Amino acid sequence: MHHHHTAEHADHRTCSSAAPGSPAVSVWATAQTSPAAQRKGRYSPDSSAHPAKMLPAVAAHAIAHYTQPGDLVLDPMCGIGTTLVEALHLNRRALGIEYESHWVDIARTNLTLAHHHTHNTGGEVVHGDARQLTTLLPDALRGQVALVVTSPPYGPSTHGRVTTGTTGVHKYHHRYGNTLDRGNLANIGHHRLLSGFTRILTTCTTYLKPGGHVVITLRPWREHSELIDLPTQIADCGRRAGLTPTERCVALLARIADHDLVARGSFFQRDFIRKQRDAGLPLHLIAHEDVLILTKPVPLTSQRLRAAQPHAVNGLGGNARPVVTKHDLEGVAA
Template sequence: MTNHPTGPWPLPLPPGEEPPMPPLSVWPTGQRDPAAQLREAGCVPGTETDIDLIPPAIAAHAIATYTHPGDLVLDPDCGAGTVLVEALRAGRHTLGLTARHRWWTLARANITATKAAGAWRDGSVLDARPTLLATIRAAGLVGRVGLVLTALRTPTGDDALGPDHDSSSAFDEQLSATVRYCEPLLRSGGHLVVVAHPRRHPDGALADLATRLITAGASAGLVPVERCLALTAALRGRRLITRASFAERRAAARAKGAPIALTAHREVLVFELAHDAELAAAAAGTSWPDDAVAAPRQRTIGAAYRPDGRRAA
């Protein structure tokens, strides 16, 4: 395990002030192409049709970094279920939700295939929207989830909120609501991780997803502790070998104006409970929130925590 520097910041922020960016790190998760990753994970045919899925290598890295064997990993919008597969393969319990029957069928098949390959932890997928997490049916999950790991998905159907609705607003509203549903379920020491595919404005410029993701987390009382670039390109010495899809290459070729580069990463934002940040600041001898902002702290990612919120020895 490694120590990652983090910078707590006061909640709520003063009017008009934007949250600071957390420290940046890079995950070398693109050494194998997506098809090879899916084959190695034992995913069933059709999984690759989920264009918003979290690549298995990225899911495996996040699960290994922020959880221990036996922890519960939740994906509130799991798609075809790559997060569920990697959680089971890593010896974690897992639960996924999806409102699309096509994804539910694939995720269920992936869980079955992973269990048939020897995974013995509990894993299930529910045909339901993330709103289920805010009902009495999810009461047994409160304070039990070690990691919420999910992708920022393209709104479809009812989630798109109509043809005249701003698509960026749809993204923000969907993510903010999901984060609010998940926050009460996190145990002390747990993390919420959002993985986003880079998106471009009509002029080809990359959208600022990090600020939007941080704002969504802050709306639920979560503190951003790390911003990561999870590579989808392979590292060959000092070169990056891009693995862009045909659709991405065609979009780049058809872009108007200045040429645009192919993306080679996923944007990843890692959050923790504000209460955990407050405890860590107190343990470091600083006050929360003012002194903590001026004195960034060190913490061990993936450490075990007791019910009282203190890290176990």
């Protein structure tokens, strides 16, 4: 059951005494059922191979909170199409971009499944590079997207599935595409990843309607054993793209039990943690993702401008701003 944006937010808010002007904080209970249970019947078996799948409940929570039925949701790096599938199940329209043709095919299979289950055919995947978004999407969609849901493409250190064989444990599906393909953001290093992600957010912002939201999920990321403060760096990317960071949330990857959190870790994650601890590095199983919410500023309406300048003649003046329609403001938090 999904409540209105502000009501459900109040239910999950854990920090109501935040300093004025600082981003609101809330916890999303998104792992009460296992990832496998969340995907069962909704995603093709081939989907499991993707190294960085978003938890369906995380995408669904964002879509339920920040959009209304019929709204358009965009994921510029959609992978197996989790954002799109969950949008269709919530009676939204969905558009995804994916760079790797293999995942485009699987995302389209998952959309077909969603179309079959929901009879909602408002989903599409475009094959291409999200940094070239303006060449991939029609101009008519500018200012039409209510919500962007995505995650930066991490390097191989944070992902992976394993198979155990007679020769021990082997990691697979932990690298994106061809590691020699420099066009693939996951393989080009941290600083270039940030500049590429800024470019993606900048192009996404042109398609976002005023007051629309961008939800970015982030795993804690280590480089050479050092924990990188990715949320702060990604928030800076968003600011450079013309967005305003408005919330910083936590999406749980662990189940809330009566008195504690029950972590859900893959075999690979547990094996990796054990080896790191044996080597003297006190790592813990990841129990959450950071979620950053950024908003596209709403321009001053002509009414507000007139109120601010009561003697100005309608239509005149050198600082004309786009008029915001009632449709633009639908779904914008009060």
